[in-house]
Amino acid sequence: MKLEELKQLKIAFVHDWLTGMRGGENVLEQMIQVLGPRDLYTLVSIEDRLSDTIRSCNIFPSFLNKLPLAKTKHQLFLPLFPMAIESFDLSEYDLVISTSHCVARGAITRSHTFHFSYLHTPVRYAWDFSKVYQASLKPRWLIDLVWPIFMHYLRIWDIAAVNRVDHYTCNARNVARRIKKIYDRDSEVIYPPVDTDRFTIGDQREGYFFILAA
Numbered sequence: 230m231k232l233e234e235l236k237q238l239k240i241a242f243v244h245d246w247l248t249g250m251r252g253g254e255n256v257l258e259q260m261i262q263v264l265g266p267r268d269l270y271t272l273v274s275i276e277d278r279l280s281d282t283i284r285s286c287n288i289f290p291s292f293l294n295k296l297p298l299a300k301t302k303h304q305l306f307l308p309l310f311p312m313a314i315e316s317f318d319l320s321e322y323d324l325v326i327s328t329s330h331c332v333a334r335g336a337i338t339r340s341h342t343f344h345f346s347y348l349h350t351p352v353r354y355a356w357d358f359s360k361v362y363q364a365s366l367k368p369r370w371l372i373d374l375v376w377p378i379f380m381h382y383l384r385i386w387d388i389a390a391v392n393r394v395d396h397y398t399c400n401a402r403n404v405a406r407r408i409k410k411i412y413d414r415d416s417e418v419i420y421p422p423v424d425t426d427r428f429t430i431g432d433q434r435e436g437y438f439f440i441l442a443a
Contacts, residue, residue: 232263238323240267243314245331246303247274247283247290252421253349256400257328258282259422260347264326270317270336272310273303291316307354308379311335311386327394335390346394347419350404351411355383388412 397416
């Protein structure tokens, strides 16, 4: 399908949360610039922290947005994330595009809707970084009691949501391997946008690697 034909479709974006501009939001911003402002669904939104491009969309936050502390401590409501992302009514759209590192790809769509997901990673809390997050939380006695129970059910939900997506894309070959291992789904690697004007490369190369990350 050509881009102009694609733009004629009724499209919605689904994003985990909009509380600032980081890598995931930069990817979303580029999608909006290509396809134009659309309806945008998210768990929590703080609009004055977003770019003008993202604010140009019709932003629909979930019921979590009205809860105390949700905008500043949204991670506390992790057990409610699956329910919140499933609460959106996306039945009127031809195409749903989710950008996700948590639960956005678990949004429910109807059979006539094509769900395209740009997945930054399978849910870190539930899979390969689960123990790391668990060790960083307090109080230890409570976390050690409830964390394994909730993560067990989050993994069940996460696997149940795998086939809600029609086509997976991701940001790196390493993420594609994780998607294949955890979800048994193939994914297309589309590298995220990089502002190359911010970087320069010298003529000489030394014997080391340089890594820039969040």
